[in-house]
Amino acid sequence: MAATAACQRRPPVLEPTAEQPPLFDGTIRLYTAYICPFAQRVWITRNYKGLQDNIKLIPLNLQSRPAWYGEKVYPVNKVPSLEHNGKIIGESLDLIKYLDSNFEGPSLLPDDPAKKEFAEELFAYTDTFNKIVYTSFKGDPAKDAGPAFDYLENALHKFDDGPFLLGQFSLVDIAYIPFVERFHVFLSEVFKYDITAGRPKLAAWIEAQ
Numbered sequence: 395m396a397a398t399a400a401c402q403r404r405p406p407v408l409e410p411t412a413e414q415p416p417l418f419d420g421t422i423r424l425y426t427a428y429i430c431p432f433a434q435r436v437w438i439t440r441n442y443k444g445l446q447d448n449i450k451l452i453p454l455n456l457q458s459r460p461a462w463y464g465e466k467v468y469p470v471n472k473v474p475s476l477e478h479n480g481k482i483i484g485e486s487l488d489l490i491k492y493l494d495s496n497f498e499g500p501s502l503l504p505d506d507p508a509k510k511e512f513a514e515e516l517f518a519y520t521d522t523f524n525k526i527v528y529t530s531f532k533g534d535p536a537k538d539a540g541p542a543f544d545y546l547e548n549a550l551h552k553f554d555d556g557p558f559l560l561g562q563f564s565l566v567d568i569a570y571i572p573f574v575e576r577f578h579v580f581l582s583e584v585f586k587y588d589i590t591a592g593r594p595k596l597a598a599w600i601e602a603q
């Protein structure tokens with residue numbers, strides 16, 4: 395039921411011919427695509443912080459984005475981007491940190507300096523992680539992507555005050571989960587490779603999301 399209610403609150407994807415919403419009129423807008431894992435990082439952060447009423451979703455169809463998006467809103471022409479305080483900000487990792495520092499709601503980064511330092515290491519590894527796994531699809535994922543999943547398994551041993559990467563749930567989990575969930579399903583279905591086999595912490599982390 396809750397899921398149904400959440401779906402009903404999702405605004406429909408814009409048609410390519412849709413008019414551009416007014417720019418910089420004070421409304422905070424998240425230009426997004428429901429299927430994009432980068433955009434999902436920001437969507438999860440917004441929802442976890444309870445900002446559904448503060449930040450309006452503008453869902454685009456990636457296959458046919460309205461021309462005004464790249465021409466007038468965000469010349470990079472990718473999602474996600476956020477319209478806030480007369481500016482457009484992009485890049486999902488920067489955006490989740492931006493939402494956490496500039497908006498109300500539960501904090502998604504710990505105060506502990508050791509955890510903060512490890513958070514930066516984990517953020518820095520995300521692109522490498524994704525690249526290793528995507529590249530492995532062309533070869534033998536169990537062998538080629540194994541080290542990337544081992545990295546997460548080892549990271550999950552570092553703090554034991556919860557099942558998440560920094561112990562408690564944080565932006566770091568949000569940075570990885572949209573990708574790991576996809577990899578988990580895809581590798582299991584297509585390559586019969588279970589990324590959680592022999593990785594109990596990773597299994598518990600996926601279960602805990």
Ligand SMILES: N[C@@H](CCC(=O)N[C@@H](CS)C(=O)NCC(=O)O)C(=O)O
Binds near residue numbers: 433471472484486
């Ligand atoms: N580094 C960017 C990547 C964003 C990205 O690649 N988004 C994809 C959709 S998942 C996109 O907008 N692609 C459109 C295109 O490349 O034309 C981020 O972290 O936000």
